[in-house]
Amino acid sequence: MGELAAFIILAIVTLLPAVVVVTNRNLVRAAMSLIPSFLGVTGLFVLLGAEFVAGIQILIYAGAIAVLILFVIMLTEGGTGLAVRQVNEQRQWGALTAGILTAGLVVILLGTPWQITAGTLPRSNVEAVGIALLTDFVLAFEISSLVLLVSLVGALVIARREQ
Amino acid sequence: MQVGLNHYLVVSALLFGLGLFGILSRRNAVAILMGIELMLNATNINVVAFNRYVAPAAVSGHVFALVIITLAACEAAVGLALVMAVYRNLETIHVDEINLMKW
Numbered sequence: 001m002g003e004l005a006a007f008i009i010l011a012i013v014t015l016l017p018a019v020v021v022v023t024n025r026n027l028v029r030a031a032m033s034l035i036p037s038f039l040g041v042t043g044l045f046v047l048l049g050a051e052f053v054a055g056i057q058i059l060i061y062a063g064a065i066a067v068l069i070l071f072v073i074m075l076t077e078g079g080t081g082l083a084v085r086q087v088n089e090q091r092q093w094g095a096l097t098a099g100i101l102t103a104g105l106v107v108i109l110l111g112t113p114w115q116i117t118a119g120t121l122p123r124s125n126v127e128a129v130g131i132a133l134l135t136d137f138v139l140a141f142e143i144s145s146l147v148l149l150v151s152l153v154g155a156l157v158i159a160r161r162e163q
Numbered sequence: 164m165q166v167g168l169n170h171y172l173v174v175s176a177l178l179f180g181l182g183l184f185g186i187l188s189r190r191n192a193v194a195i196l197m198g199i200e201l202m203l204n205a206t207n208i209n210v211v212a213f214n215r216y217v218a219p220a221a222v223s224g225h226v227f228a229l230v231i232i233t234l235a236a237c238e239a240a241v242g243l244a245l246v247m248a249v250y251r252n253l254e255t256i257h258v259d260e261i262n263l264m265k266w
Contacts, residue, residue: 007166011174018178021197022185034197041178041204044171045228048215053207053228060232065200065239072193072243076250087188088259094187102180109172116168119219128222129229137226144233151237159244161251 006047014040025086031069038062049121052129171212179205190257192246196239203235 013036020033038061045054122128133141178201185198207228214224250256253263 001164003166004164007170011170014174015177015181018181018201021201022181022188022194027191027194030194030197034200037201038204041208044174044208045211047166048171048211050211050214050225050228053211053225053232056229056232057207060236061200061204065236068239068243069193069197072246075247076193076256084257086190086194088190091188094184097187098180098184101183102176105176105179106173109176110169114168114217116216117219121215121219122222125222125225129225132222132226133229136223137230140226140230144230148233148237151241155240155244158241159247 003047007044010040010043010047012040013037014044026082027073027086028070031066031073034069035062035066038066049125051125168212168216171208175205175208175212178202178208190259192249192256192258193243195258196242196246199242200235200239203231203238207231 015037017033017035017037017040021030021037024030024033038057042054042057042062045051045057182198182201182205185201186195189195189198210224210227210231212224214222214227218224246256249261253261255261
């Protein structure tokens, strides 16, 4: 019962700020609303027993990406963006498409008989994730570190002012 | 009533739909990137929930989620750098006004 209550609260904390993110005309408000949404997702991770992923989620999403987005809003024109139109002409078609896709996804996901396996997660989450990263998934680990390096150098090169 | 796999899948589908709506309806490139972040978060909920309910003995879903978070950070960095470059050259970040290649 307590788990269900926690889940409902976390789902509301995730979804309500997400509505603000996609509909608010004030860009700074939309960017700030990303943070409670990310924190709600973090809570869902904790509820699912993924403590390490939850910590990384806070560090990278709520910490780094939200701040990066706020910086770019400050560095580009208009600041809050209240003075200009923020939505394009296809808004109602976008809403229709997203609504149909979401309804279809929900119908398909609820209609599929998933093979639920009983069992418990490894007791020490960080240890299990670390061992998995450096044994079974070492190739994905190395490649993603390479992608991270290349993309950060690329971002610097793209954003640098031309001489 | 217990919290099951379906609860998480529905929340992640709703979050995905909201992100898609943000991408389709916004003019500002930064707001579009915010929509992409929401969609990536929805994906992460999905993989971690499947890990918990379908294969709880392994942590494959956690590793997938970590890789997705890494790539989301890369995507945000490169995307925002592109926004900065576009703003410097064209003085706008509204994607419907960036039509240099439109004939």
